[in-house]
Amino acid sequence: MDRIDFIKTLGTLGAGMFGGAAFLSSCNKLNVAPLNIVNDADIFSNENGVTAYLASIYATLPIEDFIYEPNNGFMTNDGGRWQCFYQTGALDGELVGPYGGTGDGAQGFGFWPYDHIRTANYMLETLPKYKNAFTPQQVNQWMGEAYFCRAYFYFALAKRYGGVPIVKTVQNYPDQSISELQVPRNKEEDVWDFIGSDFDNAYSMLPGTSDRSRANKYVAVAYKSRAMLYAGTIAKYGSQNFVAGEAQQKGFVGIPVSSATKFFQAAYDAAKLVEGNYSLYENEISDKVQNYVDLFLDQNSPENIFVRDYSIASGTAHSWDATMTCRYMTADGLSRSYPTLDFVERWGSLSSAITNPDGTPIRFTDRANIINGLEPRLLATVYFPGDTLRGLTFDIQRGIYKSFSGDAVSELNDNLTSPNDGPDNLILSGSTDQTYNGKRVIGLCGISTNGDDLTRTGFYVRKYINYKAPQSACGLYQSTQSWIDMRYAEVLLNRAEAALELGTSDMKTDALNALNQLRARAGGNQELMSTLTIDTVRNERAKELAFEHHYWWDIRRWRIADQILDNSKFYGLLPYYVADEDKYIFLKQIETFQRVYTFDKRWYYEPLPGGELGKNPNLYPNNPGY
Amino acid sequence: MKNNIIKGILTVSVICLTISCAKLLRVDNYAGPNAAFEGNVIDSVTGQNINTETGGFQIQMEQISYSANPDPYYIPAKPDGTFEDTRIFSGTYRITPTQGAFWPVDTTDVKIKGVTTMNFTVVPYIEIKNFTHRLSGDTLIMDFQIDAPRKNGLPAIIDAWPFVNNTNFVGSGSFISQYTNANKGDPNKNTIDINSTWNDTIASTTYEVRVPGLLSGRTFYARVGVRVNDSYKKFDYSDVIKVDITK
Numbered sequence: 001m002d003r004i005d006f007i008k009t010l011g012t013l014g015a016g017m018f019g020g021a022a023f024l025s026s027c028n029k030l031n032v033a034p035l036n037i038v039n040d041a042d043i044f045s046n047e048n049g050v051t052a053y054l055a056s057i058y059a060t061l062p063i064e065d066f067i068y069e070p071n072n073g074f075m076t077n078d079g080g081r082w083q084c085f086y087q088t089g090a091l092d093g094e095l096v097g098p099y100g101g102t103g104d105g106a107q108g109f110g111f112w113p114y115d116h117i118r119t120a121n122y123m124l125e126t127l128p129k130y131k132n133a134f135t136p137q138q139v140n141q142w143m144g145e146a147y148f149c150r151a152y153f154y155f156a157l158a159k160r161y162g163g164v165p166i167v168k169t170v171q172n173y174p175d176q177s178i179s180e181l182q183v184p185r186n187k188e189e190d191v192w193d194f195i196g197s198d199f200d201n202a203y204s205m206l207p208g209t210s211d212r213s214r215a216n217k218y219v220a221v222a223y224k225s226r227a228m229l230y231a232g233t234i235a236k237y238g239s240q241n242f243v244a245g246e247a248q249q250k251g252f253v254g255i256p257v258s259s260a261t262k263f264f265q266a267a268y269d270a271a272k273l274v275e276g277n278y279s280l281y282e283n284e285i286s287d288k289v290q291n292y293v294d295l296f297l298d299q300n301s302p303e304n305i306f307v308r309d310y311s312i313a314s315g316t317a318h319s320w321d322a323t324m325t326c327r328y329m330t331a332d333g334l335s336r337s338y339p340t341l342d343f344v345e346r347w348g349s350l351s352s353a354i355t356n357p358d359g360t361p362i363r364f365t366d367r368a369n370i371i372n373g374l375e376p377r378l379l380a381t382v383y384f385p386g387d388t389l390r391g392l393t394f395d396i397q398r399g400i401y402k403s404f405s406g407d408a409v410s411e412l413n414d415n416l417t418s419p420n421d422g423p424d425n426l427i428l429s430g431s432t433d434q435t436y437n438g439k440r441v442i443g444l445c446g447i448s449t450n451g452d453d454l455t456r457t458g459f460y461v462r463k464y465i466n467y468k469a470p471q472s473a474c475g476l477y478q479s480t481q482s483w484i485d486m487r488y489a490e491v492l493l494n495r496a497e498a499a500l501e502l503g504t505s506d507m508k509t510d511a512l513n514a515l516n517q518l519r520a521r522a523g524g525n526q527e528l529m530s531t532l533t534i535d536t537v538r539n540e541r542a543k544e545l546a547f548e549h550h551y552w553w554d555i556r557r558w559r560i561a562d563q564i565l566d567n568s569k570f571y572g573l574l575p576y577y578v579a580d581e582d583k584y585i586f587l588k589q590i591e592t593f594q595r596v597y598t599f600d601k602r603w604y605y606e607p608l609p610g611g612e613l614g615k616n617p618n619l620y621p622n623n624p625g626y
Numbered sequence: 627m628k629n630n631i632i633k634g635i636l637t638v639s640v641i642c643l644t645i646s647c648a649k650l651l652r653v654d655n656y657a658g659p660n661a662a663f664e665g666n667v668i669d670s671v672t673g674q675n676i677n678t679e680t681g682g683f684q685i686q687m688e689q690i691s692y693s694a695n696p697d698p699y700y701i702p703a704k705p706d707g708t709f710e711d712t713r714i715f716s717g718t719y720r721i722t723p724t725q726g727a728f729w730p731v732d733t734t735d736v737k738i739k740g741v742t743t744m745n746f747t748v749v750p751y752i753e754i755k756n757f758t759h760r761l762s763g764d765t766l767i768m769d770f771q772i773d774a775p776r777k778n779g780l781p782a783i784i785d786a787w788p789f790v791n792n793t794n795f796v797g798s799g800s801f802i803s804q805y806t807n808a809n810k811g812d813p814n815k816n817t818i819d820i821n822s823t824w825n826d827t828i829a830s831t832t833y834e835v836r837v838p839g840l841l842s843g844r845t846f847y848a849r850v851g852v853r854v855n856d857s858y859k860k861f862d863y864s865d866v867i868k869v870d871i872t873k
Contacts, residue, residue, distance in 0.1 A: 242857070243857040243858075244730070244857055245857075409813060412809075412812055412813075412814065413804075413807060413809065413812060413814060417839065562859065566808075566859075567798075567808050568808075568809075568810075569809055590809070594803070596803070600858070600859075601857055601858065601859065602857070602858075610697065613695075613697065617693075617694070617695045620695040622697075624857070625725070625857065625858075626698075
């Protein structure tokens, strides 16, 4: 048969089959298993199938990583995925960034992952039917992983919405009626209990070790410590500071304060179980700054409990390097989020480092001297003026004072009204090319009067920046450093916080010990029992876990976000060159965009997604204030 | 045979298309949003409209004649303490003034048809009284006392703020930010932290806020606001005053 004939025949066959199907659709069924549909047995009766199925669940875990955006979600598609600066840190005052204010990201993105929860439920129901094909250890491990993943999803839901429907079996449509599928909300406390019990199941079924991005026993309890700590603080502080409403009265949001101790104890016990299985990264004893920098880049760190990996080949590489420092240091992209002085001063006020006792700014010959005496962990977290990266210097300079007299404090509000700030004395610029007497008015790394792709605060993020990558490899979608979603430092902080909330003297000793392990690694001073308070532990958490999407959730669960972000502006540390003295000064001033950040109390819970409320009236009442 | 089958399929398709077109062409006979709802929110102490600003409270509207679980929508306050929405559906609504600086108000079921007017009386958390102002050079000084119509169970009073603007629309949503400095630790901060539940000291204190550096030759509008730590942290306001800064 020649080619034309073949195509004609195909066409005839096709038309015949189509017509035939239309007329014969009510006749006998073909009792042959279709080869193009994957059946349960194809997946759940062999190791490759189960592993592939599990991989599909792990791939959808709501991990808040480099590319997570609080207002857009987990960015699994392209588009804005390169913009790592759309970070939760830019909502909560760790950074100032592209958001116009906290409200831009505080109401979430309609997260509702019940499709992925169903995938986990399907495995939990189906795998036991095929258990004879495997060893009991294999079945236990995989079941444990499914429990772990399900708890991970529910944790991501509970911290956003409070009580959500607990669905732990596979739902089927149209086998089940619509009203059966419209599962009502559970109380917030019940959801946290459920998360705890799923992590417990995972702990009892999983082996003690695993691949770096899969769960084992200790991964499960590490996350349990995080989840139970959230629940404990929501019970304790959410019962004092809340938005009144029907959902709150009915327990869909909020946890009775009487349950706080139960959750704190669970958090503490879970954190303690991790001890001995992971440890803090202490590889380069002689250089604590370098050690802390490498902790986020060393693939073999014993501190890594659960990570997500990326690769260029698989199309998952991110853009942290290209979008968290300025274009001067990179091959492509731009930066828009910058650490605040408020964050930097969590290590202590810098006022005596930049101001003389008489209130005048200290004159610096070299800007780099600003870092003298600061804790190594801080220096490894933030790039200061004068630091270097890839052989280039952060030459941050906001402008030039022809001369500067008087004190620093009148410059604080940056209202450009002090006698020093007249246009004939203070030179600012929107261009890195503008010069005054042969000297650049602003640094190549900022601070510009034009746009926000150079720093607004005098600082850049250093954490996770891959200093070893050559500049040419720092383009968009070229960064492959792993996201460490759970590390041992957090477990110690969970433990210390839970212990202090429990508050007995044994617990306080334990908290101090955990905290001081972190201080020792950070190169900081040891804390004393006499000065240890809950605020010490919270501040330590903010320092240690900065820019890792923790502080945003922390200030929510502590119910302090509405006080910390209350018409708040954040400060920068802005270097100026004083021309007539040939010196530099640093001024504490409101960051150059003067953005105002306010957190409404109702945002302690996100609104339930409107589309889901439309489909399921049993989700009402919506969270208070919406 | 083959041609007949194809013809048959085509015929069926044409019929289907015709039917669906007819559906699309059918006229939507549902009544449009042809009703209006308006009114005042009245301060129970003064009997006048409550001192507020754009969005200073919300009228929460739930159309219970449409659904048992209607999604609420909100009519925002106007600066004069009125509210108005001229494009809503006729029907029965569950209505609640909310998200304002006043004690929670019970819901009311209202049948809305045509232009429906309704006033709500609310009890403010705070009344600003004995409000006076004076100018000292380019500094505006505002003095006031605060009173609480209901003292029992009053949420903690957070702070008092001055607001200055160049129009009479002045409040937390519209003010010149250089004249209100709330930055913690700044010596030029001119908001007053109170952070206390109601007590006799608060009752007997005359508070003073100062706004320095007003540009000369301009006219400004100003007022003070006090807020309490309830669910929404909105401001209770003084009246708006007008000041001319002479050259």
